[in-house]
Amino acid sequence: MSIDQRIVTDMVNNGIEFITTVPCKQLGGVIAEAENHNSIHHVPCNKEDEGMGLCAGAFMGGKRSAIIMQNTALGVTLNSLATLIQFYHIPLPMLISYRGELGEPVACQVEMALHTKALLSQMLIPTYHFHDQDDVEELDKILKYTYMCNKPVAILTDASFWKGY
Amino acid sequence: MIRSEVLKTLVPVISDQFVVCNIGLPSQELHMLDDQPTNFYMLGTMGLASSIGLGLALAQKQKIIAIDGDGSVLTNLGTLPTIANNPADNFILLIIDNGSYGSTGDQPTYAGMKTSLARVAEACGCDNVVECRAEETVDVMKAAIASDKMTIIVCKCESGNIPVPNITIDQVVIRDRFMKALEAANA
Numbered sequence: 001m002s003i004d005q006r007i008v009t010d011m012v013n014n015g016i017e018f019i020t021t022v023p024c025k026q027l028g029g030v031i032a033e034a035e036n037h038n039s040i041h042h043v044p045c046n047k048e049d050e051g052m053g054l055c056a057g058a059f060m061g062g063k064r065s066a067i068i069m070q071n072t073a074l075g076v077t078l079n080s081l082a083t084l085i086q087f088y089h090i091p092l093p094m095l096i097s098y099r100g101e102l103g104e105p106v107a108c109q110v111e112m113a114l115h116t117k118a119l120l121s122q123m124l125i126p127t128y129h130f131h132d133q134d135d136v137e138e139l140d141k142i143l144k145y146t147y148m149c150n151k152p153v154a155i156l157t158d159a160s161f162w163k164g165y
Numbered sequence: 166m167i168r169s170e171v172l173k174t175l176v177p178v179i180s181d182q183f184v185v186c187n188i189g190l191p192s193q194e195l196h197m198l199d200d201q202p203t204n205f206y207m208l209g210t211m212g213l214a215s216s217i218g219l220g221l222a223l224a225q226k227q228k229i230i231a232i233d234g235d236g237s238v239l240t241n242l243g244t245l246p247t248i249a250n251n252p253a254d255n256f257i258l259l260i261i262d263n264g265s266y267g268s269t270g271d272q273p274t275y276a277g278m279k280t281s282l283a284r285v286a287e288a289c290g291c292d293n294v295v296e297c298r299a300e301e302t303v304d305v306m307k308a309a310i311a312s313d314k315m316t317i318i319v320c321k322c323e324s325g326n327i328p329v330p331n332i333t334i335d336q337v338v339i340r341d342r343f344m345k346a347l348e349a350a351n352a
Contacts, residue, residue, distance in 0.1 A: 018224060041223060043251050045216075046243030053213030054247070057185070057220020057229075060205070060344050062351070065220070083209025084217075088340045 003162075004029035006136055007095070011066060012039055014143040016093070018058035018065040020044070020051040026097040026162045027068050034068070048073040052080040056090050064147065066093040071100070071116040071156065072109065081123055085152045092152040093143055098129070103159035120154050127154045130161040166299035167325035168261050169194045172232075174303045178310070183347060185218040185231045187211075189268030191261065193329040195232070202342035206332055212241030215258050219248055222256035227350050228310065229255060235262040235276035242285070248317070249290030257309050258317045259302075265324035283319040291317045299323070 001009070007030050011019070018041045019034045021027070035042045041063070045051035048069045055065035069077075074096075085092050099106075100113025120127045126149075128142055129135075139155070146153040159165055166174075168191065176199045185205045186192040192206040207214055215238065218231025238244070238260055248258065264277020276282050283296040293314050297305045299322035309316035332339075 018220070043220075043223065043247065045247055047241075049213065050216045050241055050243050050247065053210070053216025053241075053244075054220035054223075056213075057217040057222075058224040059220075060217070060340065060347070061221040061224025062344075062348060063224040080210055080213065084207075084213060087209060087336050089337050090340075 002029065003133060003136060004033045007139060008033040008037055008040070010139045010143060011093070012037065014140065014147065015064045016066050016143070017041060017063040018043070018055065019068060020054045020065070021068040022048055022051065022070065022073065024068070024070050024097045025165065026157070026159070027095065030095065031068060048077045049080040052077055052085055052092065055092055056084050056088070059090050059092075064091070066095060068095045070097045072112045074112065074116060074119055078119070078123065081125070081152055089150040091146045091150045093146050094152060094154045096154055096156050097162075098156040098158040101158040101160070103164060105165060116156065125152050125154050127156065130155060130157045133161060133163070135161065167323050167327075168263055168267060169327045169329075171261055171299050171302050171320060171322050173198055175306060178303055178306050179230055182310070183221070183227050183229050183343070183350075185214050185221065185229065187214040187233050187237050190326055190329060191232055191234060193332055194327070196332050197329050202346040205343045206334075206339055208332065208336055212237045215244045215248065216241065218258065219244070219251065219253060219256055222253035223251060225347065225351050226255060227347060228257070230257045230259060232259050232261065234267065235260060235264065235282055236266040236274045238282055239274060239276060245286050245289035245291060248315070249286075249292070252292070252315045254313050254315050256315045257306070259306065260317070260319045261322060262319050263322050263324040267324060267326055271324050271326070283317075286317045286319070293317065294319070296321065
């Protein structure tokens with residue numbers, strides 16, 4: 001099983017049926033798996049805060065939801081995270097590519113990488129950092145934790161985890 | 166007619182429907198006029214009423230009406246292509262377009278100037294877009310509910326606000342009672 005299949009399988013096994021995504025080269029394989037999986041309704045969105053609205057709606061409609069996005073967009077989601085996801089106690093796994101870490105070829109990506117963990121910490125969002133591929137072993141527990149506590153939870157996946165760009 | 170008057174005419178038609186209502190005065194007005202467990206009041210997050218509504222409609226079978234404003238749609242304009250390309254025939258988006266940011270003091274929006282949200286929605290690929298005068302809204306809404314087709318209604322009304330109390334129901338209660346009502350309807 002590929003790492004992409006493993007991630008989507010863990011999501012499906014935890015009852016996730018609705019996934020919204022913004023394009024990302026590193027997460028492209030996971031997004032394709034989500035698109036092709038029979039039990040997942042995949043809705044591409046245009047912006048990450050819009051995606052959080054879709055996820056909140058799907059959750060209230062009875063489907064567990066998740067968002068797949070890049071860390072560069074974290075800033076545009078802060079209000080949605082605080083006033084919708086956290087305020088209304090909505091569980092939301094956020095699978096995030098951690099651009100700007102070791103191996104990054106684009107200097108500008110480093111700028112948001114420097115703020116990523118600080119912002120997540122400031123927002124009191126439980127954050128897990130996948131660096132080695134074995135770290136994916138924790139995904140199942142992280143998803144169960146998310147639905148136990150009804151919070152947004154961030155899973156940062158860096159270039160080393162994806163074995164390059 | 167101003168927005169609160171439009172909402173008053175709509176209450177008999179939407180009272181038994183599942184409604185996602187926009188932040189600020191629209192939610193406060195609907196809450197004052199006809200508080201129901203089937204109303205989800207947004208107490209924050211300007212712009213996401215249509216996205217929450219679409220997510221709800223795609224996830225289950227009951228009809229969902231999102232009541233949005235022109236200013237809020239402008240702040241989340243990317244929602245219209247997503248709605249157009251993920252059609253849900255149990256979804257109605259009502260944009261109450263009074264050409265102003267009502268909740269912040271009636272500053273003008275571009276929708277009250279050169280920008281037509283109905284034409285933007287059509288250009289984004291939305292199929293059933295109806296622009297109407299405020300007085301026509303209740304009949305247009307009745308037709309949209311009866312059609313079982315995803316519909317975008319742009320209601321052109323006057324700007325203006327009435328004094329309304331804040332919503333003091335705990336937000337988790339708002340969510341919980343809405344979800345329980347929806348689950349019961351789908352059972």
